[in-house]
Amino acid sequence: MPVLVNASTKVICQGITGAFGAVHTRGCLHYGTKLVGGVTPGKGGTSDDNGLPIFDTVKQAADATGATATMIFVPPAFAGDAILEAADAGLRLICCITEGVPVHDMVRVRAALDAMNLAARGADVHPTQNLFTLIGPNCPGIITPGPHTGKGTGGGTGPKDPFTNAGCKIGIMPGYIHTHISDPACTTGKAVGIVSRSGTLTYEAVWQCSQLGIAQSTCIGIGGDPVRGLSHLDCLRLFENDPDTHGILMIGEIGGSDEEDAARYVRDHVTKPVAGFIAGQTAPPGKRMGHAGAIISGGEGTASAKIAAMEAAGITVSKSPADMGKAMARALGLELAAV
Amino acid sequence: MPVAERPVPVAERRMPVAGGPVRPSGPPLSYADRVLVHPRTETPAMKIHEYQARDILSQAGVPVPAAVTIDSFEQAAGAFKDVTRDLAPNGAGQKLAVVKAQVHAGGRGKAGFVKLVKTPEEASEAARFMLSNRMVSVQTGPQGLEVTRLLVAAGVDIEKEYYLAITTDRKTRRHVLIASSEGGVEIEKVAEENPQAIVREPLHPLLGLQPFQARKVAFELGFTGKQVNQAVKIMLALARVFLEKDCTIAEINPLIVTPASDDHPDGQVLAIDAKFNFDDNALFRHKDLQGMFDPTEENPSELRAQRMGLSYIALDGNIGCLVNGAGLAMATMDTIALEGGTPANFLDVGGSASEEAVTEAFRIILDDKAVKGVLVNIFGGIMDCAVIAQGIVNAASEIGFTVPLVVRLEGTNVQAGRKILENASAKLPTLQAAKDLGDAARKVAAAVA
Incomplete structure (x- = not known):
């Protein structure tokens, strides 16, 4: 069982008629995701270009389609509301792609979700038992690759020939770069879980692994915002408990201490090989590097501190982003000459 | 007590008195920025001037000189x-x-x-x-x-100085009130040497700061008599402003108590200097704050980029970078450095950039006369490689690439993107295609060496 999503996960899109919502709904469909409908208030009863039903509310969409997951593409001002609407409708996995959500909105939303989870599970249940899981915002989403059918681009630019019949992509990542463990391209027989704060850097990591014959069990982009849903640590815990994940590649960046917390967790609890990379080794202090959360300040959140914490935890850290895949291979004990 | 009989005022022992302390030189990081929030929150944050911050405080009911x-x-x-x-x-x-x-x-x-x-x-x-x-x-x-x-x-005369700030702690995902009874000039040092002098009180994410919390903090800070309610009122007002205006930081430093006088036998609690930063992402709902934006305070190139929805930071090197995604952009800079080059900028074109925005990005990069080579590294997700390719071609037609240009394209619609570049090869004499990130960095570093 891969992590959080699989081939049978039914997904809706909130903001399906917006420019990005429409493009990536198509992209996910073409990948092979069971996208079963969308929500745009006021357009209920119509359908989109792919023939998917559109609903006015998430509740209607969830009731009619049986969806358990959502990807959110609504504009930033409405994203917090959209997340809460999804939780209210009982959707278990909420993936918010939207960039630029106000931090104060996320503080409130995250507190509300935490309260709902606490109420649902009681205080002493393991946090992986959460009723609602939020990914993002400001993230590429989550993908559990499936075996390639030999058709389709996985990107949504060509005709609808599903790239896979047994995978699930919720988000904006290019599907074709991912490799399933059963694909011939997976020459190592290993599948790794990948977690990252960055979108495109995740693709880079996935691509390098695929090129080296390392498949991916599930890849999660947790997003670049300071207040968000899943953390690195949450994802490591999921991967550690997933029998189909043979190793973990963790990609962090400057700012905050998520990576340090995750490194401590690796040291104390993770039995699988872990490799990592930290972006921003050359970022000047005090400058915000694009992501809201990516800033070094007052000596906090530097790449070197994160790398030191990761190395101390036994994580194989790649110095260069061009070698993330190789670091993963080393951590897995693979003979690099053979790949 | 008559003025003349008072002990030597604090003001004469310690400069400056009022209107705000003279801060030690160094980065403009506030106390909360540097020491107390661990780790801290930072979001793209609009800054305002001191006089504007004073106005905001004053409107919120905080007494200022x-x-x-x-x-x-x-x-x-x-x-x-x-x-x-x-x-x-x-x-x-x-x-x-x-x-x-x-x-x-x-x-x-x-x-x-x-x-x-x-x-x-x-x-x-x-x-x-x-x-x-x-x-x-x-x-x-x-x-x-x-x-x-x-x-x-x-x-105004100062009897005692305090520090007060509210910011977001990303670790606990809560806003937090940070206060100290040792405010003023040497505040950073105090925090390092005397961390127990610092009080932290988290704000309830839905209820904000409650009066009992402010009272607790006021007593912990050592306010006495009528000062307590004055300080509580100020803390509640600061929290209200912080929440209402989507601040990333709201800081009063110093908050002071004036010496006792006939009118104010316990002294008066006043805000002397204030600093507010606001979440750029929330400015859409604050028309009043938008009006306070001062473009003359910003780097012109960074402002130009911002207008096109690009995230650009000027750096000292000679390799211009155009990348999609903040993480990949940072990683690209890192790779360039590992190959012995130095990046001239950080530039994230984001996911939704138009051809026009991409062309503008090249204008900004090429306007920097220090740039001796350009590296384009795109891994398309939202970003369509064809849009980047067309932006490169447009820039070539309009400005022309006289410096080496190394392009690495991968991801969404990559075939179409490569095709566009091939078809325009006559306009792009300095173009080198790279097969991966490492290759791209090596090629551009070699080209400018």
Whole structure:
């Protein structure tokens, strides 16, 4: 069982008629995701270009389609509301792609979700038992690759020939770069879980692994915002408990201490090989590097501190982003000459 | 107690008195920024001027000393008289004011752009100096900054200084009130040497700061008598402003208590200097704050990029970078450095950039005369490789690439993107295609070496 999503996960899109919502709904469909409908208030009863039903509310969409997951593409001002609407409708996995959500909105939303989870599970249940899981915002989403059918681009630019019949992509990542463990391209027989704060850097990591014959069990982009849903640590815990994940590649960046917390967790609890990379080794202090959360300040959140914490935890850290895949291979004990 | 019999006022033992402390030089990081929030929150944050921050505080009901803003030195003497009119003389029988340049950059005091004055003439003198010289501090660079506006504030006597701030702690995902009874100039040092002097109180994410919390903090800080309710009122007001205006930081430093007087036997609690930063992502719902944006305080290239929805930061090197995604952009800089090159900028075109935005990005990169080579690294997700390719071709037609251009494309619609570049190869004589990130960095570093 891969992590959080699989081939049978039914997904809706909130903001399906917006420019990005429409493009990536198509992209996910073409990948092979069971996208079963969308929500745009006021357009209920119509359908989109792919023939998917559109609903006015998430509740209607969830009731009619049986969806358990959502990807959110609504504009930033409405994203917090959209997340809460999804939780209210009982959707278990909420993936918010939207960039630029106000931090104060996320503080409130995250507190509300935490309260709902606490109420649902009681205080002493393991946090992986959460009723609602939020990914993002400001993230590429989550993908559990499936075996390639030999058709389709996985990107949504060509005709609808599903790239896979047994995978699930919720988000904006290019599907074709991912490799399933059963694909011939997976020459190592290993599948790794990948977690990252960055979108495109995740693709880079996935691509390098695929090129080296390392498949991916599930890849999660947790997003670049300071207040968000899943953390690195949450994802490591999921991967550690997933029998189909043979190793973990963790990609962090400057700012905050998520990576340090995750490194401590690796040291104390993770039995699988872990490799990592930290972006921003050359970022000047005090400058915000694009992501809201990516800033070094007052000596906090530097790449070197994160790398030191990761190395101390036994994580194989790649110095260069061009070698993330190789670091993963080393951590897995693979003979690099053979790949 | 008559003024003359008071003990030597704090003001005479410790400069500066009021209108805001002269901060030590160094980065403009506040106390909360540097020491207390661990780790801290940072979001793209709009800054405002001190006089604007004072106005916000004052509107929220926080007492501040009298002050006026002026934009010519002729106004300074009148301003001095206005702000000191109702001021009680200090222990030395003087009425003081502070003249302060209104710029975002720190290091004002050391540069001579914060001045304590005793007479209208001194105020006038100080104002003339500040308005006719460029301010050069560690943060402005050697070319300095033009100062067009000054704040003239009453110099009140200080009995004791405190620190007060609210910011978001990303670790606990809560806003947190941070307070210290050792506010003022040496505040960072105090925090390092005496961390127990710091009080932290988290705000409830849905209820905000409650009066009982503010009382708790006030008593912990050592406020007594009538000071307590004054301090509580100020903390609640600060929390209200922080939440209402989507602040990333709301700081009063110093918060002061004035010496006891006949009118205020327990002294008066006043906010002397304030700093607010606002979440850029929330500005859409704050029309009043949008009006406070001062473009003259921003780097022109960074502003230009911002208008096109690009995230650009100028750096010192000679390799211009155009990348999609902040993480990949940072990683690309890292790779360039590992190959012995130096990046001239950080540039994230984001996911939704149009051809026009991409073309503008190249204009900004190529406008930097230090740029000796350009590296384009795109891994398309949202971003369509064809849009980037067309932007490259447009830039080639319009500006022309005379410097080496290394392009690495991968991801969404990559075939179409490569095709566009192949078809335009005549316009792109300096183009080299790279097969992966490492290859791209090696090629561009070699090309500029």
